[in-house]
Amino acid sequence: MKYSDQIKDEVRSRNDIVDVIGQYVHLTKKGSNYMGLCPFHNEKSGSFSVSPQRQMYHCFGCGVGGDVYKFLMEYENLTFPEALKQLAERAGVELPEEDNSKEARAARDRKQVLLEINKEAAKYYYANLKKPAGAKGLAYFRKRQLSDETIRLFGLGFSNISPDDLVQYLRSKGYKDAQIIEAGLASHDEKRGTHDKFWNRVMFPIMDSSGKVIGFGGRVMGDGEPKYMNSPETPVFDKSRNLFGLNYAKSARAGYMILCEGYMDVIAMHQAGFNMAVASLGTAFTTGQAMILKRYTDTVILSYDSDGPGTKAALRAIEILSEVGIKGKVLDLRPHKDPDEFIKNEGKEAFEQRVKNAENTFYFEVRILESKHDFSDPVSKTEFYKEVAAKLCEFHEPIERQVYVDAIAARYNIPADDLKSLVAEMAAKGTGARVIQKPKTGITEKRAPDDGTRKNQRLLLTWLSDEPQIYPKVAQWINEDDFCDDLYRKVAKEIFSDIQAGNFVPVKILDKFTDEEEQRQVAEIINTDLVEVVTPEERRQAFRDIIYGVKHSGYERKKKELKPDDPEYLTKTIQGKKELERLAHADISPD
Ligand SMILES: [Zn+2]
DSSP: OOOOOOHHHHHHHSSSSHHHTTTOHHHHHHHHHHHHOOSSSOSSSEEEEEETTEEEEEEETTTTTEEEHHHHHHTOOOHHHHHHHHHHHHHHHOOOOOSSHHHHHHHHHHHHHHHHHHHHHHHHHHHHSSSSSHHHHHHHHHHTOOOOHHHHHHTTTEOSSSSSHHHHHHHHOOOOOHHHHHTEEEEETTTEEEEESOOSEEEEEEOTTTTTTEEEEEETTTOOOSSEEEEEOOTBBOOOGGOOOHHHHHHHHHHEEEEEEHHHHHHHHHHTTTTTTEEEEOOOOOOOHHHHHTOSSSSEEEEOOOOHHHHHHHHHHHHHHHTTOEEEOOOOOOOOOHHHHHHHHHHHHHHHHHHTTTTTTHHHHHHHHHHHHHHHHHHHHHHHHHHHHHHHOOOOOOHHHHHHHHHHHHHHHOOOOHHHHHHHHHHHHHHSSSSOOOOOOOSOOOOOOOOOOHHHHHHHHHHHOOOOHHHHHHHOOOOOOGSSSSHHHHHHHHHHHHHHHHHHOOOGGGGGOOOOHHHHHHHHHTTTOOOOOOHHHHHHHHHHHHHHHHHHHHHHHHHHHHHHTSSTTTHHHHHHHHHHHHHHHHHOOOO
């Protein structure tokens, strides 16, 4: 439902952002802000800042930012109404009864509608399984030995052999074609009109960590192509930031998670009692997914297919896990191909044993190297030793390195001293050192290249947000026209008029923008890193520099916009220049 601005304000003002974010991120006070490691990108030193004055957060590394609602929506994968409910409950604010009228439903949050459609579709597919048309879907799951309980738990289903079965059903529930298409469940073309995306497939609903259906995976019956198909990305379905099975695995508390390749692997493992199993969503494992796993565990056991592509994917996943600081281990399932096949043939005790013996990723990587070399060929064998030595150089801790040198020497019958000196030699030359890669964030870099111009403007607006009382001094020299682009001008205008009206609350500036990307940029503009000033003279100097900087770039911009053949070109430029000179010599201070 659509809540009034008043309720939105009240709930927000009764949930201090530092307290709320502090439940998820370890924050330390630094100056007037709190800093921590950003939960949205992978980093080793904290660039995630939370401001108690402004009641906003902002990451200087990846550029995310917003208010307490935005944080919960991003972190917990919530829609706005859900975030509002959660915060209202936290602060003991009673919300008005939900309005379920047709008008209210029409106005409901767009994401909320997409989630409702996904939920309806999941119910529909599930019901199909029990109907004659869905018999072959059910037969498929039976053949995979899934119990009714498992089918229900994962909400498995079937999409009929029909061009628009689901579309018709969803229309009957009052959804429009455009919404069904946006949810990724239908497509439209001239010939077929609006038609189902999935048909003749067994269906796997994909749920987010809180159990909401956000998309589907479908496996075709028979030999159709593609064999597996997933919902496209939609406003509620971000493949790089969700994992299949996480809604159950997150409460398994086994001390580790098992990362598999496919949905059927996860389902078979949960049925066998291994409810800490998750899978990436039809794409390679991403840093974003690793960041999410890190919230729940520090150890991830890889259970990938033991074929060529599976091994390659495992090596890549190991790299990603180590980048975000998760300890990786690898399950050896040989002679079976995948966990499903293993459990069916060897049983769950045997599987449990393999989990216990899961191999350290270093040995796994060495084993892969070994398989690429022919030990009967001295050249190839020497090459293998060198590559292993290079890998050993990656251990910077001398004791740790020694432990692994000894273990490898014993395993491959190499004199330990020889291996040790080879490693030492390579480390000294730097040949073995790993090239430090720039962390790959799960979030694309959204920040525009910056220059001093915008920085000064952000500094001024951030300072005003913290100390609105300096406004009269600012207004003597600066007006909104001095800001360089539309967004900055709009933010400046809103802040200035709210201060003049005496009702300025920094976080409310965000509400004046509806576009999510704009809100993020606004959060960035008013959450710039202010330099700590100590003495009154430093404070005056900082103020002068910023005011002059903003005025100067404003003058340059206006000059560029004037046409030289404008009869007033000369007077206007001279005027601007004079004002700048006056400013340069004026005695100005924020206090
Ligand atoms: Zn970040």
